[in-house]
Amino acid sequence: MGPKTVKNAAGRLVPLEINGEPVIPFKGIGKHRPQGGKYSPPVPTCSDYPSDGNKVVKSLEVALRKCGLRSGMTISTHHHMRDGDLISNKIFEIASSMGVKNLVWFPSASFPCNDPVIKFLEDGTINRIEGSMNGPLGRFVSEGKMKGTAVLRSHGGRVQAIQDGEVKIDIAVMVAPTADPFGNAKGTGGKSSCGVIGYAKADSMYASRVIIVTDNLIDVPCYPMEIEGNYVDFVVVTDKIGIPEKIVSGTTQVTKSPDRLLIAELTASFLEKSGILRDGITMQAGAGGTSLAIAVFVSEILKNKGWKSKFGFGGSTKYMVEMLEEGQMGYILDAQAFDLDAVKSVENNPEHIPYPVFNAYNYHSKGNLTSMMDIMILGATEVDLNFNGNVVTHSDGYLLHGIGGWQNCLHARNVIIPVPLFRDRIPVIVDEVTTLCGPGELIDVIITERGIAINPLRKDLLKSIKGSGLPVRTIKELKEEAERICGKPQKPQFDEKIVAAIKWVDGTVLDVVRKLKTN
């Protein structure tokens, strides 16, 4: 039998307890207001640390042992080495060889290179992952094979969970392309430069113990420091923290697919004709092929009109860097660099500014950078008739992606989701999303190759787009066209067992993912 569930404010059945801890069902956007103080890690005493400031220890294992690694602890990592990460798996190899069990892995994201942790999930070293679940890891979880329940949070939600004590990090293992013996660290320099380590800040401040792992140790001070040494317990020097060509792609590429380019063109045209695009706008688009194409088309429009974007928020790419250098963008605020041009730009251009998500996305911050953004271009695996969005599961019910910054970005003024109407027969616009990740009231426009659907709540946009000649249709019409072409899909069959919880940006439970029935 499954656990007792209640219907939350989004109409989804969610449990009141996950992994033995009570949880709060989603109450509505901005409704949940935790009281009291922020979580604080144990008080350290500086005289316990080497007076010469040298915190270097022999190996990661020594550092983990000195941090008191034991069963049941929560270990955090960040994902700036992306698919080139050589350290995360090693942590659990060490833990496994020490006989440590039931760890909670709390990464800011995982990549295919982390698939080997499946064996540590199987042997009991890791109880559960609270972070993103991609590819084989997602399948493993969806098939109900993980011992604990996965918890998926947005990048901002991760910071929120750290700050209000929902997640207490015992040991943060933070890799850094450059660091000094005191523990000051940054994302640039060395052979594993990733440009920015914007996801490491909260972990370093709130974890009980912090280990820096670097392959480029320099003399004090490592400057400008993204992680400050006074939060750091130990520094480990290793040969290689990541595989350079997998840390950042050589170059991110605009899509070549004519269908995706059509969607991108339509999106740029919508932004122009709706009047959303203007001088001084702020914009964020991802590193996917379609998003990049939109950025290129938008940049063209800005150039032609002599307009300039005030700033853009990264993940940065060479296309954003081009806008910065050619004067279509004032600044790049950046939490992560996606390609080599972006890394170079962070290193050399003072107007390309490292900016931790800690400041940008967090529910417990005094203000929200994303709500200041005019244009937000996002993706989705599914969108439904109520404009609700899904980014974590596919229509077949398998967990295959993380939330990333997606939920946080929904707070922008104009949230635009350019998606194909269907992907290889899989409709993207459906009656009801398989998993709810973002409430429809925050999603403004869906742009497909077969038409544009505007959320009826955005009467202003519906009005401003009138007479533009753009193919505006209702979301229902788009859904029906998808079904006419693809056929009406069957629903995937789920067991009652909950395998993952989807947290909203405020820490409440927005939805759950259930175990797939496999036969």
Added chain:
Amino acid sequence: MNKKIATTGNAGPKVRSDCEITLELKTRRGVVIDLTSKVKALYGESIKSLCLGLLKFFKIRDAEVKINDSGALPFVIAARLEAAIHMLVVSDREFLPEMLRENRYSTDAERQRFSRLYLPGNMPSMMINAGLHSADGIILDLEDSVAPEKKNEARILVRNALRQIDFHGAERMVRINQGETGIEDLHHVIPHNVNLILIPKCENRNQVIIVDKKIEEICKKLKINKTVFLMPIIESALGVENSFEIARASENIVAMAMGLEDFTADLGVPRTTEGKESLYARTRLIIAAKAASIQPIDSVFSDVGDMETLRQNVLESKALGFEGMGCIHPRQVPVINQGFAPDETEIEKSKKIVIAYEAAREKGLGVVAMGSKMIDPPVVARAQKTIDLAVRLGKLAQNWVKEASSEKNK
């Protein structure tokens, strides 16, 4: 037919929106379907029931069907299975998917044919969104893009595509094969509202007449009361020499196209970007077409990555007298459409001419003058044509005359 096993369609890591079907006829144990599909969780049941319905339609009771699906739409799966059946069973029957209401339109002889997009006839992934790219025509190609052993299955796929894909008003064209194969192609496609047939490698008027007669015969038999237009393609020296008689071979010919890859091969010279080697042939074709009052259409430009050279090519082509060009990639369509459309200077000049002509006519003047220049009637006619085109393309308002005069009064 003693064969018991047939395989159709395509599978592989790069294949999308298609499937490979292996059909094996059995003598007992009913129908067994073995489905591998990335959309099995969503469409597994519907794929199976589609296949069962199809087998029943062809009265096959015992068979093993192995499907390797990469997200094929139902009309594709049906085409693949039907093709396999036809390889094993003699039957005149056709399993026709519904004809979309949107697909029942006809086109005019004089319609604009700036761009026509070629789609390989056995590749469903390229067909599905083809109508969204604003090409004037969509060509489902049964000829060069289809391997000889795949001709049969391509016919069935193209037939189903003609019924099931909404091409959003583009002229629905099919390029048939040469000779007997081409005649056989007609039987499969003509009943499904084809607007125009492209006849490849035309060298004499007889080739056109045979196709035209066959179409007439099929239409008569099926009581189809629509004209199917023809576009012969000239792809050889002999074709060029006979281009005028080809252009006049049937009153259903609305355009004549140049195929430069084969033409330069026939000449034994490389095809260059400047195209000096084909200049004579192209101008000769233009003159033949104009003399026969049909549209001359230029060859495709084969470097899909080089939009700048394509743009220059289009402008040259337009300046020579061509009225359209083939496309082999959707991204070429807007470049070609914009290139053949009248530009601002042309439109402005034409506006002045038409206004001057109207003014002269109102005053009862026989001679139209603009400044010190006399304007001949053909110049006025050409200007009017440009204006009509600009209005149709949305580059000029329908009531431009009124707007022009009110602007003057400001």
